[in-house]
Amino acid sequence: MKEKVRIIEVGPRDGLQNEKKALDQSVRIELIKKLVDAGIKRIEIGAFVSPQWVPQMAGSLDLTKQILRMQSQGQIAKDIKFSCLVPNVRGMEDALKSGIQEVAIFGACSETFSKKNINCSIAESFIRFRQVLEMAHYHKIKVRGYLSTAFGCPYEGRIDESRVIRLVKTMFKYGVYEVSIGDTVGVATPKQVESLLKKVKRVAPLNKIAMHFHDTRGTSLANVYASYNLGVRAFDTSVGGLGGCPYAKGASGNLATEDLVYMLKGMGIPLHADLEKLIGIKKWLEDKFERELPSRVGKAGIPKGFE
């Protein structure tokens, strides 16, 4: 079965990076294996960033090596695609050591957030990205590009659409295969999403765009629906609704994977993801973090006749 919508599970990265408690390596690996077992095909498993900046992602090199070893030994299916974040050449060196076949650069649409998150201006970040892309392409590694704070920034407020369009164009010119447009602190509403995507469509086909919604204000499913209706077919989510960026004040969890799966299945869209198993992972994570996670479907369950 070919899936018509691509889910990119970012729980092991976005989901864990904002938690006070850093999970042990073995638990992070178990989480990834559980997601694979739940039918997820694309998973962002870590970040080759500074452990001083994001201690929760420390050890991503070793973790990636272990996951890829399991895959080469047949314990994880060959068709599962893994990726990791890379901010600079130093991170790309770790990516090469790990053997991963896909990385994601992450830029911002707001100068203040760029400075706070990766300690450089947008222009400087794109100089780094170009170097990362050159290395990646030389080694035949696919590169995805994130654009954070595309709708609003916790420090600068509403973001001008023309700035986002310019950065989307630059990312594709540099050679990323997909751009993920991020609502980092969950401010967007469907009209704003439609307005931006109609302009994005003039510079890039929407089947090369992914949407990355944080659900801070409860608008993420409505935003997915608006994006889907315009032709977007890739969405980033995090199991249980974990997530948030430690350098974006006020950011809360990503759209929960199980909430997206529930809605898309209800729309008749075929997916490999197993809702029961995803809800099981949410409960398992609640034990690890000793608190309730925000996913709605995880909380309410699957009603009779809606399986």
Ligand code: HMG
């Ligand atoms: P910096 O301090 O400016 O780095 O940090 P530097 O180049 O000055 O180097 C300082 C030290 O860090 C050096 O070590 C480097 O080797 C080391 P020393 O010589 O002092 O021993 N270093 C590194 N170590 C490991 N991995 C690296 C690396 N780079 C340098 N890659 C840096 C700049 C980019 C590294 C830092 O700001 C950083 O790691 N930032 C990451 C922040 C982050 O991960 N944020 C969360 C992800 S973004 C997000 O969540 C948004 C998203 O979900 C989309 C959305 O929601 O919209 C993607």
Ligand code: MG
């Ligand atoms: Mg995010």
